[in-house]
Amino acid sequence: MSRGSSLGALGAVLGLAALGTYCARQAPARAPIVASAGAERGPSRVELVAAGESHSCALLDDGALRCWGSDAWGQLGVVPRPSLPDGSRGSALPLPAFVLEGASALALGRSQTCLLDEAGVVRCVGERVHLEDSRKAPVAPLTLDIGEPVSALAAGGGFACVLFESSWGACFGKQAHEGPLRGALGTTTRSGIQLAQLGEALTISAIGAGSDVCAITEEGAVRCWRSTEEFRETEAMQNTEELTLPAPAKAISVNSDYGGCALLESGAVHCWYGGQSGPIAVSAIALDGPARQVEAGGFFSCAVLSSGGLRCWGHSKYFEAAAKPLTKDVFAVEVGAAVKSVAVGELHACALLESGAVRCFGHNASGQLGYGHLRDIGDDESILSAGDVPVLGRPAPVPAWQAPPPSASSSG
Helix, strand or coil: CCHHHHHHHHHHHCCCCCCCCCCECECCCCCCCCCCCCCCCCCCCEEEEEECCCEEEEEECCCEEEEEECCCCCCCCCCCCCCCCHHHCHHHCCCCCCECCCEEEEEECCCEEEEEECCCCEEEEECCCCCCCCCCCCEEEEEECCCCCEEEEEEECCEEEEEECCCCEEEECHHHHHCCCCCCCCCEEECCEEEEECCCCCCEEEEEECCCEEEEECCCCEEEECCCHHHHCCCHHHCCEECCCCCCEEEEEECCCCCEEEEECCCCEEEECCCCCCCCCCEECCCCCCEEEEEECCCEEEEEECCCCEEEEECHHHCHHHEEECCCCEEEECCCCCEEEEEECCCEEEEEECCCCEEEEECCCCCCCCCCCCCCECCCCCHHHHCCCCCCCCCCCCCCCCCCCCCCCCCC
16 A cells, blocks of 8 residues: 555554543553453453653553543543542442454554554544544444554544654644644645654654654664754644654654654664754763663653663653662652563653562652552652552443444544
């Protein structure tokens, strides 16, 4: 299938969330899960976690996705939506959600939750950016069979992006065309959706989205399409910028404040910060060992070291009760065990431990930490004292929306 026809197919069916002031992100790559919705043994382990602005999700080893926190747009995936205040959602865990065969990746936004399966098909719940009135009521889950397999997802401020297995990317949503992808090359409109291709004949291996869009090229270079005021005055797609890095990058994470971080092949982490005019200034983060993952959040960012240690920097209010300062900027955050991966939202984070346990910390106004209360964790209440998030909990009821999803042409 040609890129043009793939974009048309994408426009005909794709509906993702309108995202806001934070960075939604792709969960770390891992081996696909072989799910069985009716498995007698039930879930026994958390495989990965992801964080949106004010909600969090865990993908279990039976293919089920369980989410908690804000459900303003139905992003928790439960129909009918539970009539619970946000703060009590943690105590109601586990809430039923996706049961997806072969789920392999997870991406969250301000008002969306999306899963990617091993066949490259995307399924989402929450608000859709392609609706003219994004304030419409939450919609039922939508299966996005776009005709060409997707290998990765990313979400930004009012737009979302996909990376195809054929190594090219496209973004869609109003904010993409008014911000970082203004004047995009390869723009097409199908079924009322305008889609923007990332570069002309640009082969990419990874994609990240927040306020800006960044991609890693096949050579390991990081190229960003910016949405600062300076770039809004021009055709942003013709003013992309390649970051100055000392070595090739293998992963990126982009936040809501015009910043982000790159993980280099060496395990070093380099970050850039928000609202800059002129060339992006990239700085090395002084970690005490090589990293295997980095996540750029709205107010703080974190890296998982190869040793399993967790290091965070930025607004330390939300982790200082369990942190040891390594430098004036970087803190060692103690979560009680070796960390497998971390997900960082606007003001909160969730760490998946090697044991399969999940521990969350930070701001908790919507119950996004999953503990069944609204208290922040990590300021004057330590992460260790909070314990594990009860993700597995008692057996969950069958999701009410296992019926076939509506067609993509549905207005929601």
